[in-house]
Amino acid sequence: MVGGPLIDNLCLDGITDEVQDLFHGMGADSYVRESQGEHALTELCQAVLRGRPLEEVANLITCPKDDWVANRRRPEANDLDACAIDWQSFTPDQIGMTAQTRTARSCAFKCSFCDYPTRAGALTTASVDTVRRELRAMAELGVKNLVFVDDTFNVPPKRFKELCRMMIEEDLGLDWYSYFRCSNARDEETFDLAAQSGCRGVFLGIESGDADILANMNKLAQDSQYRAGIARLKERGITTFASIIVGFPGENERTMQNTIDFVNETGPTFWRAQPWWGNPRSPVYRNKEVYGIEGAAYDWSHATMNSKEAAAWCDKMFDRVTESVWLPLYDFDFWSLPYLEGKGLGVDELVPLLRTTQELMRERDGQHPDPTRLAVLHEQLAKDVAALDMAPARFSYAAS
Ligand code: SF4
Numbered sequence: 001m002v003g004g005p006l007i008d009n010l011c012l013d014g015i016t017d018e019v020q021d022l023f024h025g026m027g028a029d030s031y032v033r034e035s036q037g038e039h040a041l042t043e044l045c046q047a048v049l050r051g052r053p054l055e056e057v058a059n060l061i062t063c064p065k066d067d068w069v070a071n072r073r074r075p076e077a078n079d080l081d082a083c084a085i086d087w088q089s090f091t092p093d094q095i096g097m098t099a100q101t102r103t104a105r106s107c108a109f110k111c112s113f114c115d116y117p118t119r120a121g122a123l124t125t126a127s128v129d130t131v132r133r134e135l136r137a138m139a140e141l142g143v144k145n146l147v148f149v150d151d152t153f154n155v156p157p158k159r160f161k162e163l164c165r166m167m168i169e170e171d172l173g174l175d176w177y178s179y180f181r182c183s184n185a186r187d188e189e190t191f192d193l194a195a196q197s198g199c200r201g202v203f204l205g206i207e208s209g210d211a212d213i214l215a216n217m218n219k220l221a222q223d224s225q226y227r228a229g230i231a232r233l234k235e236r237g238i239t240t241f242a243s244i245i246v247g248f249p250g251e252n253e254r255t256m257q258n259t260i261d262f263v264n265e266t267g268p269t270f271w272r273a274q275p276w277w278g279n280p281r282s283p284v285y286r287n288k289e290v291y292g293i294e295g296a297a298y299d300w301s302h303a304t305m306n307s308k309e310a311a312a313w314c315d316k317m318f319d320r321v322t323e324s325v326w327l328p329l330y331d332f333d334f335w336s337l338p339y340l341e342g343k344g345l346g347v348d349e350l351v352p353l354l355r356t357t358q359e360l361m362r363e364r365d366g367q368h369p370d371p372t373r374l375a376v377l378h379e380q381l382a383k384d385v386a387a388l389d390m391a392p393a394r395f396s397y398a399a400s
Contacts, residue, residue, distance in 0.1 A: 001044060003032030005119065012281075015061065015068050023061070023068045031068070034059040035120050036076040036105070038083045080105060080126035087137035097342030098145040099138050103131045103163065107151040111207075112218040112284040113248060113276065116151070123155075128162050132170060139172035145200075145338040146176040153178035154185055154194070164193035177201040177338045182229025183221035191232040200341070201239035201269075203334050204230070209262020210255035213248055216291075218283070223262065230266045239347050240268040241327065241334040246317070247276040247310025249284060249291035249302045256313050260320050267323040269347065270354075274329050275310035276300075319362055325354045345388060353384040 010019055011033045023031055032040045040059040047057050054062050058074035085101065106120035117123075138146065154160040167174070180202035185191060194202075204226075208214055211223055233240050244259060263271050278296040279285070285293065292303035300307045318326060327333050337347060360377040363369055 001030050001032065001041070002026060002028040003034070003037040003040065005035045005116070007031050008033055008035040008037075008119065011061070011070070015070055020068055023063070030054065030063075031061040032059055033061055033070060033073070034076050036078050038078045039074075039076045077121075080124055081130045084126065084130045084134055087134060087141060090141060092142045095138070095141050095143060097143060098147065098338050099141075099143045100147040100149050101134060101138070102126075102149050103153070104150040108155055109152070109220065110218055110283060111205075112216065112287075113207075113245065113279065113282050115279055115281040115283070118281070125156075125159060128159070128166050131163060132166050135167065135170060135172055135174060139174060144173065144175060145342045146174050146198075147335065147338050148176060148178040151179055152181045152184070154180050154190065157184055157186075157190065161190065161193055164197040167197035168193070174198050175200040175338075175341065177203075177335075179203045179205065180229075180233075181205070181221070182233075183219070183225040185229055185232075186225075188232070191236055191238075194233075195236035195238060199236075199238050201241065201334070201337055201347070202233060203241050203243065204268065206242040206262075206268075207245045208248065208251075208255065209244075209259035213250055213255050213259075216250045216284075217245075217248055226262070227266055230268055234267075234269075239270070239337065242266075242268040242271040242324065243334075244271065244273040244317070245276050246273050246313045247305045247307065249287075249293060250304055251276075251310070251313075252304045256316075260317055263317075263321045264323040269325065269351070270327045270334065271321060271324040272327050272329055272333070273314045273317045275307055275314060278307075318358075325351055326358050327354070349388055353381070353388070356381045356384050 010022065015023075030044065032044075034040055037059065040057060043057045044054070044060060046052070047054055054060060055064075055071055058072050059076070060071045061068050062071070063069070080103075087095070104123060104125040106123050107117045108123040110117060135146070167176075175198045177200060180194075182204060185194075206226055207217055207219060209223060209226075214221055214223070230240055230242075242263060244263070246256070246259075275298060277298060278293065278300040280296045284291070287293075292301075294301050295307070298307055305313075337350075340350065341347075356377060360374070360381060363373050363377060
């Protein structure tokens with residue numbers, strides 16, 4: 001069975017021909033059409049165990065013959081304490097050293113490029129005691145690295161401090177990674193508690209280093225808060241990852257230069273940029289006329305930029321950001337770090353390798369690649385790979 005917000009999202013316009021094809025392609029036996037889905041999962045398990053027809057399970061999509069058919073809808077409002085994961089029902093080898101968990105659902109913000117809070121409803125949190133029980137069980141299974149997948153782990157700020165104090169008190173030897181909002185971390189204590197409780201890395205949805213673009217995005221964040229937050233995180237040895245959106249309505253050469261300067265001046269450990277993905281269901285589309293937005297997804301234009309120009313700016317950023325290490329958008333992104341940490345490969349070992357890779361890509365894809373420089377970089381990359389403290393059979397590098 002496959003479910004969750006992505007499946008729910010796919011079905012917003014019903015079970016279209018495209019969705020039929022996707023569901024056949026994904027190859028699951030059934031899909032859950034509900035942004036939560038814990039209740040549907042429980043009912044599905046009960047139906048299977050008791051031999052009841054799956055058509056009775058609300059929010060389920062099944063394929064009785066050739067086509068996928070949606071059962072009746074029943075919106076879920078699940079209590080996160082009641083839906084806590086019973087980690088003891090897993091064995092250590094099923095979980096591994098790095099585990100993902102969630103302590104809250106939805107998000108308290110309304111960024112104008114995002115429709116997630118509309119789909120997921122009000123911010124709902126699990127109690128600190130529920131989180132405590134889950135962490136104890138995970139530590140008993142041998143988990144060392146935790147990824148909190150909450151959309152903004154440090155909001156509400158008071159609860160975040162309670163969670164950190166609980167983790168310090170429990171002293172379970174767990175390192176953790178999460179999304180983090182610098183604009184809502186306003187005192188030194190927040191950063192101290194994060195570091196003391198095991199925070200090793202944070203994903204920062206910076207989106208832009210320009211005040212006008214941040215206002216258009218309704219980020220409720222200021223450049224100064226970002227700057228102070230990144231500095232405080234770095235002081236405490238916490239890995240920072242800045243995610244940037246390029247080409248949001250209002251974007252132009254000046255705002256892009258401000259963003260490039262921002263990344264170079266603040267120097268987060270890692271960064272990446274992606275063109276704005278125009279989501280017609282997001283709040284900014286209500287101001288479509290004001291911004292002159294036409295098109296959607298990765299094919300759009302508005303009064304100050306179009307999607308091709310945004311892609312070109314992503315390339316320019318790649319060349320001009322020199323004080324932070326680039327991570328790709330897919331396959332090897334921020335969330336790979338805790339996984340690799342669990343395999344014994346730390347950020348300090350990865351950074352030299354990634355820096356060399358970036359330099360090599362810049363030289364190779366530049367207008368006049370210098371063969372001598374390329375050879376030096378290839379040699380350096382081979383050394384960086386060899387320096388990784390891992391079994392050689394698992395990492396190898398060939399210049400070809
Ligand atoms: S992008 Fe903004 S609105 Fe969307 S989940 Fe993140 S913080 Fe919330």
